[in-house]
Amino acid sequence: MVPPASSSVEAPSGKDAAYENFPVGSFLLPARLRPHVAVFYTFARAIDDIADTPTLTQEEKIRRLDGFAAALKGDSADPAYAKGARLRESMAATDVPIRHGLDLIAAFKQDAVKPRYRDWDDLMGYCILSAAPVGRYLLDLHGGSRDGYGPSDALCMTLQVINHLQDCQDDYRTLNRVYLPGDWMAAEGAAVDDLDRDRCTPALRRVIDRALDATEQLMIEARRLPAGLVSRRLALESGVIVAIADALIGKLRREDPLARRVKLNKASFLWHGLRGAAGSLR
Numbered sequence: 571m572v573p574p575a576s577s578s579v580e581a582p583s584g585k586d587a588a589y590e591n592f593p594v595g596s597f598l599l600p601a602r603l604r605p606h607v608a609v610f611y612t613f614a615r616a617i618d619d620i621a622d623t624p625t626l627t628q629e630e631k632i633r634r635l636d637g638f639a640a641a642l643k644g645d646s647a648d649p650a651y652a653k654g655a656r657l658r659e660s661m662a663a664t665d666v667p668i669r670h671g672l673d674l675i676a677a678f679k680q681d682a683v684k685p686r687y688r689d690w691d692d693l694m695g696y697c698i699l700s701a702a703p704v705g706r707y708l709l710d711l712h713g714g715s716r717d718g719y720g721p722s723d724a725l726c727m728t729l730q731v732i733n734h735l736q737d738c739q740d741d742y743r744t745l746n747r748v749y750l751p752g753d754w755m756a757a758e759g760a761a762v763d764d765l766d767r768d769r770c771t772p773a774l775r776r777v778i779d780r781a782l783d784a785t786e787q788l789m790i791e792a793r794r795l796p797a798g799l800v801s802r803r804l805a806l807e808s809g810v811i812v813a814i815a816d817a818l819i820g821k822l823r824r825e826d827p828l829a830r831r832v833k834l835n836k837a838s839f840l841w842h843g844l845r846g847a848a849g850s851l852r
Contacts, residue, residue: 579634579650580616581623598807603711606660610707613638613657614674621678624744631682639675642668666710670703677703685746689753690784694727696749701730708804717798725792725812731785732818735778739765739828754780769829778827782819789815813845 599607620626620634640646641654654671661668677700687693705722709715715722734741734749741747742765748755755762758780760773770778793812796805817834825832 579620579637580653581619581626583615583619583622585615585619596807596810598803598810600712600801600803603664606664606711607708609653609656609660610671610704613642613653613671614704616653617675617678621681622745628682632679635675635679635682639672642671642675664711666707670707670710673699673703681747686748687751689751693731693749693751697727697730698723701726709799712799712801712804714800715795715798716800717794721791721793721795721798722808724788724790725795725808725815728785728788728792728815728819729811731781731788732815732822735781735822735827736818736832737827738778742766750777750781765828767828769826774828775826778822782822785819789819810844814839 617635617638620631623631626634637646637648637651638654641648641651642658644655644658647655657671658668660666661671677696680696680699684696687696702719702723705726706719709719709722731749738748738750741749742762748762748765750760754760754777758773758776760771760777764771764774789812792815795812796809799805799808814834817838818832821834822832
């Protein structure tokens with residue numbers, strides 16, 4: 571059933587490409603493909619904002635996300651979901667499957683109803699829907715990889731976990747969401763309301779470090795990504811992102827994400843980006 575027309579279904583958060591941990595549609599990518607990347611990002615931001623709006627009910631979030639799914643599949647012409655229709659047109663023009671957009675919608679529908687994760691595997695099941703489709707879309711748009719989706723999935727899931735750790739306090743306070751594995755919380759003696767403190771308890775710090783340990787394992791696979799890509803331009807951008815991910819993991823080891831949001835400043839972002847690009851050229 572196609573959701574009824576609505577004059578306004580989006581819930582803009584004010585976040586944009588500058589908020590992300592990675593360059594979005596940067597000059598490193600081929601100019602002819604950057605407009606398509608922008609369409610994909612705009613769609614992803616719109617549906618993510620709906621899932622993250624605390625004033626919407628679970629049912630309303632699902633209804634709106636279903637509307638975007640209908641537009642992406644061509645089952646609705648409601649102009650309120652125009653970003654879904656534009657992505658369908660872009661994907662048709664570039665021969666990229668719409669499943670990458672539908673997987674993102676499935677992830678954000680899960681966000682609407684699931685505030686806790688049982689263990690690391692449970693969290694990775696979410697990340698394969700919420701993060702991996704971004705890399706898969708870019709691979710398909712740029713001619714693919716000789717190594718398949720694996721290294722790209724690993725990098726995207728790493729970036730997702732990094733983002734969860736950066737925003738762990740805000741996610742809990744604003745949305746009552748906890749992306750830290752429940753079994754690790756229990757094993758280390760950490761309580762969910764530890765996330766409401768002004769700095770990490772020793773127990774919560776141990777949970778974060780376990781998440782970083784697991785993320786380091788993902789990075790072993792992720793570092794293979796640039797060398798396997800067909801597109802040299804995408805390999806350059808991927809090298810940048812790998813270096814930024816490594817830098818953020820190190821920074822999260824040293825700093826407390828409850829005391830302040832852990833991020834790279836502009837100079838550090840540029841330095842690690844240049845280092846990553848140079849590494850991919852080698």
